Amino acid sequence: MADALKEYEALLPSGLVSRMVEELGDKASDSKVKSVFKRLVDEYERMKVHAGESVGIVAAESIGEPGTQMTLNTFHFAGVAEMNITMGLPRIIEVLDGRKTLATPMMDIYLKRPYSQGQDIKKIALSVKETRLKDVAAEISLNLADARIDVAVDDARLSELGMTKQGLVSVLKKEAKGLSVELRKELLCFKAKNKEENVNEVFKLKEKLKEVVIKGIKGVYQVLPVKRGSEFVIITAGTNLKKVLSLPFVDDTRTVSNDIFEIEAVLGIEAARQAVINEVFKVIENQGLNVDIRHLMLVADTMSAAGRIQGITRYGVVKNKASVLAKASFETPIKYFIEASLYGEVDKLTSVVENVMLNQPVPVGTGMLKLVAKHDEGK
């Protein structure tokens, strides 16, 4: 079979070859393989895109047109116990805008065995969740005479987290910067290291102290273990991909965040491109719409072509266009004209809108071809 395949492998995408091999099974005779693959190549050649096809517009239409059918503000309630996630049109806009702050940042944390089977799942989930000092404090009081902050700890909460007071003190020594920590009887006592005994300063320190993370991962403010298929997954609200991926029990091959920029920073641009595709596809699928993945790929490729994620906005992709007129036809034309005049820019009229403006054929599709004719000198 391998021999019979050889001549066709180069002609077809590898995914297609393997799908066909699977379909035929091992028992197919060489002649059958040959005849089938010959037909496959024929069919593939007929399905290929033609040169000049305006794939960008088709992709934009394919995403823009179902946009009108999508619902706004849908929150996702799959299953009884999942949390709210921005879905629908707002989410697509968020992704394609390249927004840095998301409405609902979240992660799906996949676990390694045996944790994925549910072992210690609650404990693990809690260990990921950030806990701040205020969450375990029963009372925070100010001792103004000594410029000291006293924190009474709720023992029950602490033991729930599997921490001891001693442990807490050692964590705080590291995390609470600029403060000295001491355990006096039942109270945690904090004092500013530099000797400014200003009352205002102490108040400020107190507010800062409340927010000190004593356990878990910063940024993950809610966790939820969920059974997905045959394994347990932890869904979190708030993201911190870098720290989570470094945890020993996390399956770092599958764990994802929904923050494209975080993925770009941690895993690189290729991963970010895939994340754009996945995130948009998830929404479209969720809405019961049908859009081919190729269109999303093209959008993701335009967004990531510069080597970093750019939104489809006047500050992102459009700004980097070569043509002044194309930029001007989008938004803020005056700004682009002024710039162009300073730099003496030349618009070579290589894309679509400029030529529309000048009533000339556009260089895509049937307008792309140019006729080269030999000029007959003798005539």
Add this chain to the structure above:
Amino acid sequence: MDENFVYKQVGSVIFGMLSPKMIKKMASAKVVTPELYDKEGYPVDGGLMDVRLGVIDPGLRCKTCGSRLKECIGHFGYISLARPVIHYNYVPVILTFLRNTCRECSRVLLADAKLSQVRDKLRQIGAEKGPDVMRKRLKEDIAASNNAGKCPYCKARQFKITIEKPTTFLENERRISPIEIRSRLEKVTDDDAELFGLNVRASRPEWMVLTVFPIPPVTMRPSITLETGERSEDDLTHKLGDIVRINQRLFENINAGAPEIIVEDLWDLLQYHVTTFFDNEIAQLPPARHRSGQPLKTISERIRSKEGRIRHNLVGKRTNFSARTVISPDPMLGLNEVGVPDIMALNLTVPERVTEWNIDYLKRFVKNGPKAYPGANYIIRPDGKKKKLTEDIIEATLEELQPGYIVERHLMDGDIAIFNRQPSLHRVSMMCHHVRVLPCKTLRFNPAVCFPYNADFDGDEMNLHIPQTEESRAEAELLMMVQTQLISPRYGLAVIGCVQDAISGNYLLTQKGFSLRREDAVDLLSSIGVTDLSSLPKKEVVSGKEVFSMLLPGDFNFAGRSRSKDEPEVVIEDGKLVSGVMDKNNLGEGSGLLLRNLHKKYGESFAVDLLGRLFRLGISVLFRRGFTTTIADTDLLAEAGDKISALFVSAEQEVQRLIAEFNSGQLKPFPGRSSRETLELKILEVLNKARNETGHIVADYANPGSHTLIMANSGARGNLLNLAQMAGCVGQQALRGKRIEKGFKNRTLSCFRPFDLGSEAHGFIKSSFKRGLKPAEFFFQAMVGRDSLMDTALRTPKSGYLYRRLSNAMQDLKVEYDGTVRDASGRILQFSYGEDGIDVSRSEGGTINVSRIARSE
């Protein structure tokens, strides 16, 4: 044939700044007076409407080029400003120059040694990331170089420069006059200017401060004559009048040696007028207004925004040879036809060139003239002169007509037309149809093509365009014809298929036990244009399936599934429908698998033809059988009613039980939820289950022969849920995925007790639409209805904007001859489109159907 083809194309557009020299050079008149017309109403020499600047009055001749109105495109003029003023749009650039160059010697505030280091790096950044990044970098370098506030060249002390918006620059709280600014900018060397990203061939820094001011030609600011004979000037003319007047006053005052304060005031006023001439929507400046108080529309307002020159006139254009009217359905038309009203056909024309071979044919149209159909409206002589055909000149024209002329004849059957419905969200919103001239006054087309246009007939209007050249007609026919658009480029499945009655009809026809007499079958088939009846079984009574099979090609094999539970397997062998019912899964758009297979095997023209016939077959069946819908369809047996009420009683009990459990604190919350939330979720579950149960009961008891159910089962229109809502119960009204909670304090409506958690108090509607809703139920339904209405109203502009941005960002991506996807500057985005080079609109649902290829021999 001596036609004047224009062989020239615009190759590129260069942008740059106008130098004072250039402004003077391109000007054909110097404007010296704000007056417009003299007593006779003739434009004043040296005024703003000077005839040297172009003509807008019929009868006058332009003094510059000698041509008349419409021929003369207008010419610029200029005025010399008494004192220089700053060009508003360059204020940020001027500021960077002032801050980063020496106030004495105008050199960049970087020492020579450092400068030579930085220069190449800056150039590189400028080339890669654009001039604004480069400028930012230069600022950083200067800030980092730490010159201790002194110029490294002349050691002059530097001061802090601030800006008082919009156009005043301050140095150490003291104002720098534009004269001073200009002289500083003049001293900047070309090499230094380049560091700021300026291209000195296109722009010198001092040109950003204006000393002469260009006056745009009158043709771009025409005045309009009102009915009263009064002239009303354009906004720009008003603004220019202000500038000229103040400039004049400033001159006089300076010459007369007026006190500095007065001169300064006038200077500021001039600056204001010049600034608002460029942009009248600056936040810090009050806009210049008409006497009526309405703000003037000056240069920037003319260009920007959706109604501006660019988006309104340049990117969007108006066309001739187009028509628009209300649409209506006509299943007797082919899928690729459009019915055009005869009055439209009299006005829309197609140009045809006269040759030796068609001269007699075209003379017939000329003979008919413009009023009789099919006639002609215009003829175009070989020299390009267009002549309107009237009754009087028909005879003369017939004599005159010879090869080389063009006759613009009326629209006729078979002509090519592009049909469109807005919003044109995807390419199938504009498709090419063949014209069919018909009586009456609406545009008509086959309802099977409603789906791609997203059209219905509740008053929708559509547009028709008639391509005017052979090239455009050929392209439209080959690339845009309805049959070429059968497969959606969005998901690779059919977008055109049977709809509504056509599905119901075929569904009934192909159902088990549907039979008809042979005569009726022949009648039915011939009514839809099947003439070869040899393959109709020679029996007295033929089954519906046999009739249906008559349309299929003899060598067609197909295996699929239908929605029906009785006959889920659809089998077609050798063009005979052996088993299975034809419904939306097989005939409809979207899925339409049968059609997809026919299209694949027999080609697009065949598929479109067959679809038309299938459509008419379905409708003809209904014509003969009768099909309607009635309220009686929702009648249920008393038994069913009892069952439904029993169901509600038990559901209500369950809800009460849950509430009691919650009140006693025994309800176990779901992880991550409060017990209140858990209660809500559980109640929702119970109530939704109850509604679904009523749906099942309705489905069980409904008469399967009722037309409502036929429509639902075949997928033609509606579903079981709709029927259940009419006959059984409407169900829970949900607002944002929750039961209704808003309203009064602690309760939804004042007719309920506070803290009532029961089903009825939170929007569960027990009644059916047929029985009618109770007041509270009606109100809840209205709440949800309003919410979804708002949702639609808010969504449309959002998704519209997303679409605009996407299409603007991606419009120049195309597949090159080497199969790569590139943008306009040739940057490769994908090496192979979609990683495998497959065109979705040629694929089967986005992929190649491997198993079909493996199986077919």
